[in-house]
Amino acid sequence: MSEELPHPITGEPFTSPVPAATGWPDDLARPDTPVARSAAGVRRQAAGARDLTELGARVSRCHACPRLVAWREEVATEKRASFRDEPYWGRPVPGWGDPEPGVVVIGLAPAAHGANRTGRNFTGDSSGDWLFASLYRTGFAALPTSRHAGDGQVLTGVRLVSPVRCAPPQNKPTPQERDACAPWIARELELLLPHVQAVVALGAFGWAASLRVLARAGFEVPSPSPRFGHAAEITLARPLGTERVTLLGCYHPSQHNTFTGRLTPEMIDAVLRRAGDLAAGPGPTA
Numbered sequence: 001m002s003e004e005l006p007h008p009i010t011g012e013p014f015t016s017p018v019p020a021a022t023g024w025p026d027d028l029a030r031p032d033t034p035v036a037r038s039a040a041g042v043r044r045q046a047a048g049a050r051d052l053t054e055l056g057a058r059v060s061r062c063h064a065c066p067r068l069v070a071w072r073e074e075v076a077t078e079k080r081a082s083f084r085d086e087p088y089w090g091r092p093v094p095g096w097g098d099p100e101p102g103v104v105v106i107g108l109a110p111a112a113h114g115a116n117r118t119g120r121n122f123t124g125d126s127s128g129d130w131l132f133a134s135l136y137r138t139g140f141a142a143l144p145t146s147r148h149a150g151d152g153q154v155l156t157g158v159r160l161v162s163p164v165r166c167a168p169p170q171n172k173p174t175p176q177e178r179d180a181c182a183p184w185i186a187r188e189l190e191l192l193l194p195h196v197q198a199v200v201a202l203g204a205f206g207w208a209a210s211l212r213v214l215a216r217a218g219f220e221v222p223s224p225s226p227r228f229g230h231a232a233e234i235t236l237a238r239p240l241g242t243e244r245v246t247l248l249g250c251y252h253p254s255q256h257n258t259f260t261g262r263l264t265p266e267m268i269d270a271v272l273r274r275a276g277d278l279a280a281g282p283g284p285t286a
Contacts (some may be wrong), residue, residue: 025119025149028094035061039180046183052191056094059165059184065177068166075112075167089119091165095188096121097159097168102279103140103272105131105221106206106213109173110165116167120149121160129161130253131202134265138272139213157279161188163209168283178209186213193217198275199245203226203252210247219245231271232264246278 036042041271042064049055063069076090082180110116112234122128123146135141135158162174166180173181191197199214201207207228215221219236226234232249250271251263 003249006028009207013061015089025096028053029060029062030057031059035225036064038064040052042180043183046187048286049187049191052095052099052188054144055184055187055191057248059092059094062092062165062181062184065166068164068168068173068177071169072110072112072116072166078277080113081250083113083117086117088117090116093121093162094165094190095159095161097130097155097190098157099225100161101155101157101192102195103158103198103200103275104189104192104196105160105200105202106160107160107162107202107209108205109162109171110167111171112167120146121148121162123153126258127253130258130265134268134272136255137265137269138276140272140276157276158281159192163206182209182212182216186216187220189213189217193243193245196245196279198248198278200248200250200271200275201228202250206252207249208246214247217249219243223231231266231274233274246275248275 026083034045042062045058045062046055049058059063072092073090076088079086079088093115107122110121111125111127113124115121118124122131128146132141132146132153133144135155136144140155140158142156143152144154145151163185165184166181168177199210200262201210202208208225210242211221211225214236218238220239222234226232228249230249233246233248235244237244243244248271250268251257253263253268257263
């Protein structure tokens with residue numbers, strides 16, 4: 001069974017061979033959703049988002065970084081041969097998962113033929129295969145795989161977010177693109193912090209981004225900044241308050257790390273189980 005869907009770039013009808021149950025993720029944007037076209041616009045739009053739904057809508061329409069906009073849309077038009085008959089999302093990817101999570105997983109950016117294709121974080125690529133298998137084994141995910149936005153996957157107690165919301169060339173955003181995108185994750189974490197007990201940073205990029213966003217949220221970060229390492233753990237607190245968040249490091253489930261054995265299923269499971277244990281403990285005001 002096929003389904004007629006709007007193309008993510010042209011908006012024209014596109015007949016997809018993907019069953020109707022797969023489709024796109026819920027498109028939160030409306031015709032009147034504002035579009036950020038500069039770093040200053042991102043700051044304004046992120047600050048004005050009242051909740052996660054509005055934030056996700058604004059994220060999905062962002063056009064602030066010309067190089068990233070051009071790349072994500074080029075990839076969505078040219079496609080990988082194995083996905084040539086599938087529609088691509090080709091837009092920034094909002095955070096996804098439990099809206100009141102005890103654990104937040106912070107990665108890097110959408111994969112060109114993963115989340116940039118499916119519209120959902122870590123969905124449809126090999127890194128996602130590893131992450132969701134572990135989330136399933138550790139009790140956070142309803143299914144051991146995440147292949148497309150209508151596959152029935154549900155996350156409980158965890159949310160997946162990226163510091164950079166567009167797929168970058170060579171998977172390497174520039175410092176300017178990273179900084180322009182930062183208000184999106186800062187606002188998302190601000191909305192989530194009443195519930196979050198643990199942050200799992202995937203890779204050195206995710207670790208550095210987590211420290212920056214937690215410092216921006218008022219948590220005291222030691223100087224010099226703690227170094228990334230697999231299973232590294234540091235608890236940060238807000239001064240004059242009782243809020244605490246534990247940051248955990250985990251090697252990114254990239255093909256380089258998983259193919260070489262640098263990251264094993266047991267290693268990623270141990271970090272996520274530790275995060276789950278922290279989230280099951282006393283609340284932020286205890």
